[in-house]
Amino acid sequence: MAAAEFDIPEIKEFIEIPKLREGVMSHAKSFLAPKPVQDYMGYPHELGEDWKERAIDKMGDLLGKYRSLKVFLDACVHCGACTDKCHYYLGTSDPKNMPVARQDLMRQVYRRYFTTAGKLFPKLVGAKDLTKEVLDDWYSYYHQCSECRRCSVFCPYGIDTAEITMAGREILNHIGMGQKYSNEILGKVQKIGNNLGLPGPALEDTLLGLEEDIEADTGVPVKMPIDVKGAEVLLVTPSADFFSEPHVESLIGYAKVFHAAGISWTLSSHASEAGNFGLFNGNYETMRKVAMRIRDAALELGVKRIVVGECGHAWRVAYSFWNTLTGLGYGGNDPFSIELQKQLDHNYPQPQHICELTNDLIKAGKIKVDPSQNDDLVVTYHDSCNVARASRMGDMPGGQFIIPRELIKSVANNFHNMADDTIYESTFCCGGGGGLLTDDLMEVRVKGALPRATALNAVVQEYSVNFMATICAICKAQFTKVLPKYGFDMSMVGGVHQLVGKAILLEAVDKTDSPE
């Protein structure tokens, strides 16, 4: 589906803060979800007579359920600290892509219907009636936010625009304006088991093919087991890993790690997807239903550990929410949680990130690697937003920055960071996260990638970097599509376990003391 023509922004030496150009992105609208998609999700597919009342009612409902929304809508003082922090503003110069202005699209309505000042003096405090015009702005601009939380790092009150975007999308869904891309995926993951709609038999075929490829390539029979009861580890990974390039290279990397370490593992056809688009739409119950597949698979297969593959928002949901949503974790005293906890191996964090697992194995000498296998590469690392600002790895704050870099440096000899204000907690989103990875939003995606492309270009110029590693399926898909528009080669992008897979020594391992 070709989107309208647009200019590709020019990469400058530094990331520049543009002058405002009002309304330049108001035309960007992703396709609305059609009737069957909305029906399955239990939402209407068109605005009814009473859409306004329903929208206000839903907003009231969410205000009562989410402290974040209530506090964030009240607390903003319009100081302007966030105005130059969003990659979509930096790339498009549309003022409604400034985090505060995006929030104000909802805040103006909140003030009008829920606050004394807005009911009495709407003009004075910038309160507005909810009109069709305002609603169209919501649909447009709440789908130009990747919920990356960069603004929340810099807000003096920690206001997270992602929370407001999620609430906005939930209200839109509730009155019949769902987004086709995200809602179709939410249907597929619940009906078939993964976001790509890949049925079990097709998945098994794909895995068999990959096993043959690895054996032809290395001479070692590395397996990719699926639905194996009694395996030690259940690996939950984004379905893009099964057949997209470069994602599949990381899947091969995970399989080699398990093989070399002698850990028995399995995938699950029921839970053949780590991604959870329920997060993007801000619906707790949808997010919970999608997450329950992993709990169900873990109970069914009787695994002792749950490990998550390279996926940014999936890791946020897994790390931060699985325990809350499904009792997958520790500390729950209720029967629901205990049922799963008693099955898990308490020597490991649950869930565990594949980078945590591999890094620990390398440090403990349980797997051996030869970093010179990656000597043709000069590597940099893109911190994915949900990993960086909404989760952790390891046992100390900031482990999510340290562990992937430690791992890369142990499997590759040439590594350089991008500029400090574009990595770690200040990392720039790839431009395709949060439910925007669809061709109908290509202009938003390309322009939103400008800050990252600028930072990448700087290390390409200075250090001849030729590979950007990342641990997110969306980042990989977005960059391979969008970076070529800025003149980069798409093969520059790949997973951390793509590097691991190249460097790992499959035969040099002493298997005698492995637990299997």
Added chain:
Amino acid sequence: MIFAGTFYLATLLLVVGLVYKIFDYSRTPAPLKIPTTPAPITQKGVVYRMAKEVVLFESLFKSNKWIWVFGWLFHFGMLLVLIRHLRYFITPIPEWLLFVQPFGKYASIMMVVGLLGLLARRFLVDRVRYISTPSDYLMLVLLIGIGISGMLTTFVVHTDIVALKQFFMGLMFFDLQPVPEDPIILAHLTMVALLMVIFPISKLLHAPGLFFSPTRNQADNPREHRHVAAWAARLDQNN
């Protein structure tokens, strides 16, 4: 007597409004763990993070040095000024308050300079101008008005502060005394009363709001502790 009534009413609205808002924030659940990471992993760490936000405006410092300088000058100037104002409500005046007196007097300059800087940004920076509503400007003008009228009574046209103190002590002990008939102090007091009234229904709620912000006040420990809101826990029972 009009002033006495105004202040009783303003105090009532401020206290009732704020208590209600704080009650409302605290009864609203935060169903998910959403600290902006890297975040502290213990409650003690959270207290330290919040303290840095409240005292040093840490996130704002990371974000924008101009807003930080002006914002910090304004807020800490105002804090010193407010502490100094305690002398109108306490008898006898304790030693430490006498010590604060000169600092509190000159802190008013900090406060007004900070406010003027923030106001200037609303006119000069196109991004901030775009997001500013009339109330954003008026709020700054009101605070500058309070600051300047207060400075006038301290540095230029001295008010009868003995009579002023009698007025406030009278208010506190329900033994009403006349307010000094000085136009500058009357303007100062009127603007303060107005500020008290709008506090609980405006963006000034950022003050209590910060303490309830889940991205700042939650510990990062979701793998170790199960966090479930009451409305969400009911979903577990259907499984």
